[in-house]
Amino acid sequence: MNHLPLIIKREYLNKVRNKSFIIMTFLSPLIMVALISVVAYLAQLNNDKKRTISILDESGLFKDVFENTENTTYNYINGTALEDAKSFVKKEEQYGLLYVGNGDLEAVSKSVSFYSEESPSLTIMSSLENKIERKLRELKLISNGLDIDQIENSRANISISQESFDGQKSSKIDNIFKLAFGGIAGYLLFMFIIIYGNMIMRSIIEEKTSRIIEVIISSVKPIQLMMGKIIGTSLAGVTQFAIWIILLGILTTVVSMVFGVDLSAAQGQQQEIVQQAMENPAMQNEINLAVQSFQNLPLANLIIAFLLFFISGYLLYSSLYAAVGAAVDNETDTQQFMLPILMPLILAVYVGVFTVIDDPHGTVSTVFSFVPFTSPVVMLMRIPFGVPLWQQLVSLLLLVGTFMFTVWFAAKIYRVGILMYGKKPSYKEIFKWIKY
Amino acid sequence: MSKLLVAESVSKNFGDFRALNNVSIAVPKGSIFGLLGPNGAGKTTLIRIINQITMPDEGRVLLDNQPLQPEHIRDIGYLPEERGLYKSMKVGEQALYLAQLKGMSKADAKKQLKLWFDKFEIGDWWNKKIQELSKGQAQKIQFVVTVLHRPKLLIFDEPFSGFDPINANLIKDEILKLREEGATVIFSTHRMESVEELCDHIALIHKSNKVLDGNLVDIKRQFKSNTFEVGLQSNNSESVINEIKDKFEVLPATFKNVYDDVKLNVKITPETSPNDLLSFLTSKAEVHHFVEVIPSASDIFIQTVKNN
Secondary structure (H helix, E strand, O other), X not given: OOOHHHHHHHHHHHHHHOHHHHHHHHHHHHHHHHHHHHHXXXXXXXXXXXEEEEEEEOOOOOOOOOOOOOOEXXXXXXXXXXXHHHHHHHHOOOOEEEEEOOOOHHHHHHHOEEEOOOOOOHHHHHHHHHHHHHHHHHHHHHHOOOOHHHHHHHOOOOOOOEEOOOOOEEOHHHHXXXXXXXXXXXXXXXHHHHHHHXXXXXXXXXXXXXXXXXXXXXXXXXXXXHHHHHHHHHHHHHHHHHHHHHHHHHHHHHHHHHOOOOHHHHHHHHHXXXXXXXXXXXXXXXXXXXXXXXXXXXXXXXXXXXXXHHHHHHHHHHHHHHHHHHHXXXXXXXXXXXXXXXXXXXXXXXXXXXXXXXXXXXXXHHHHOOOOOOHHHHHHHHHHHOOOHHHHHHHHHHHXXXXXXXXXXXXXXXXXXXXXXXXOOOHHHHHHHOOO | OOEEEEEEEEEEEEOOEEEEXXXXXXXXXXXXXEEEOOOXXXXXXXXXXHOOXXXXXXXXXXXXXXXXXXXXXXHEEEEOOOOOOOOOOEHHHHHHHHHHHOOOOHHHHHHHHHHHHHHOOOXXXXXXXXXXXXXXXXXXXXXXXXXXXXXXXXXXXXXXXXOOHHHHHHXXXXXXXXXXXXXXXXXXXXXXXXXXXXXXXXXXXXXXXXXXXXXXXXXXXHHOOOEEEEEEEOOOHHHHHHHHHHHOEEEEOOOOXXXXXXXXXXXXXXXXXXXXXXXXXXXXXXXXXXXXXXXXXXXXXXXXXXXX
């Protein structure tokens, strides 16, 4: 008798109807959006401060260098002594006073100083420095008899165009896309295993503590119950993830529309850079390349590989979680068994992050993309960089083989463990159970 | 009488521990079969083998003359000693789920559940969660769930634990009714008075071995020691006692009687007829009490376990 669909349905409905599950599902995106909004809002507040900076330019070289911006007003003072200017700025409660001395270019560059009540912000200092530096460089070049226009024209913008032997074009941005895809896929799997593996484990412990297990097990085979639990819980997980993504999307839109908070204000500077880049024809070219390189990603391969590695990797780990749940009586006893499960998982993420970025086809990342316990994460990170099909297949084969072994192993432990009450088993005892 | 369930030299090892050693039992159709034994004797292991929860290392189990197979799950209803229900699940939903796992259709399960809930007058529990019920109430649900799919074989492990005397009686009557309707019952308990009351057959397992089995009446016959409680009235009780002591083996007696001039337990040899004893007694004194001592299930249990 195949009761698997029935068990999956119960597990799924039980999880989905659970109050804390529902609260988590709907509250988490709210909390996240709220947090981001607060950060964005605060960042905006911080930037909102208006300030005036007075400039006492004795050299007269920087007349047109400082232009007012939204938040900063530049106020030129002429013909005053430094001490008077200082007391004036202080009285007016201005942000500070920029002083430039007189003399040849060398003397001018050494004379620049800034006076203020409080120590000035780093951003403002570097922006002032930049402006002065640029002007001084220009002046020096002119004084050496060089034509500024010529120099401007001589600037070259280089972007090495990369192409594989079979004619696939790529670029640096391409690599960023690949890293992002691999990183997100690997991290998603990692999170999924930890969240829902734990959920499976807890639900098995609950069955043991409520003593229903023997009633159920007299009707269904333990492996059916175990697989039903794993699949049912995973489906609940997929549901939760999907709701999270949808809610996050909706909430972000709503929040930014209603409150007018530009959620990207936190990264305002980057945005400016992007805007500048858009106007720059060289950058425009780069962006086109990026779009092209996104289209160049082996999407079919990525999606299929993602599904296969994600599912087998998840099943591999969740069956181990199930075994741990069956072996113990309560959650506090799970600690000693969790470590050997978490170690390879964490190792996989670290190997993935540190070696794949460095060299996706290096020895370490290649080896770890074959080792079954780390392969799902590491291989998912490598695949966007183009892994030969045979490597993917061998790795997947190894993974599926191991996954079948762990499911068998977990089912053995599960079968015996669920009927064992009272004491925390040792590793030795658990290995004995396999022979029962 | 034909046998519903037969276990043939079943053995089971857990590592180095032999939980069952060559145990054979035969449960007649329509009987209430008491599976007895001290704690840790191997009863639960045997029950789990019958339920196909664990597989025997040696031997086999036949249900209706067929070796056990997965389809037999629906023919068995099992109430384990370690029992419980999903605490946060609603009563009705849970009962339907468990019934469907036993192979019932949802509609059929619903119909049967309604009947049982009406019988026990617990219809308004349908939408309650188990955690809102008392232990005894939850046990009632558990009982209903066990018998709902009308199994041929019912296995009850300490079915009365957690019930007050009224509900225990209710459950006992239901068990008897189910037997009348054709079910066979395997009944495991440490309460000897309910064994006495319910069981036709018993098997006693001790230290992984079956040490005793058969019809309860036969076993009692086998265990009786040909001892009779004798209560006499006589003016000369001293000499009467001495005369009896000369002829028979006499043991001190503790039974209650209105006349207690002479109160003895008299043991006769198997060859002697009780009539001989009785006629001897009537010739000596007035007989007010003459009862054969029949060992109780509890006596048999203790005696057997001690001797092994």
